[in-house]
Amino acid sequence: MPASPPCCSGPRPRPPRSRHSARPRPTRRRGRCAPRRKLDAAEAGLARARDALWAKLDPIGRRNLDLALQAWRRFRDRECDLETGSDAEHPDRNGTILPMRVGDCAAALTERRIRDLTDQLACPGGDLSCPQ
Structure with missing residues (x-):
């Protein structure tokens, strides 16, 4: 997985909003960070299972x-590149929605591994058939 965007590095202050604010809510930042948070939660679950x-x-x-977990993480990342069409060698060609799709894919595969x-x-x- 690529490094998390700066918006995902911790809590950020929110300005007060009225319920009927005319300003639209920014979805770009939320769209980039939500999959990262989901993957972080899945990784924590994986650590507990491990x-x-x-x-x-x-x-x-x-x-x-x-x-096996090291190899599985490499597999997961390449599998998500395959499923989403991500270009790991040229990330600038991937577009803005792709990090969200890759993050969702990685979280889903991690939950399956758990x-x-x-x-x-x-x-x-x-x-x-069980590990010794």
Whole structure:
């Protein structure tokens, strides 16, 4: 994922608005930051699932889990480039909506990965298809 836009780096003060303000609300900033926030929340969930699974594994399993997550993140980013048509080599050609689409894709794939790790946590002892 590309670096998060400056608007996503923390809370920002909002000017007071009347309910009937004639000024339109800025959606460009909100559109860029919402997928990043969604991905950040999904990444936090992934970290919790990883920590829970990590506790069940022996040292070899832990190493393999870390290597698998590193490879999975590379896969996720390339998969989202493929699904959205993102040009990673020439990001200036991607347009303004593409970061939002890539962020949504990455968040969805991360949520799917959380379910996969959670399913592994639920494996009964002796199941050879589960991590050791």
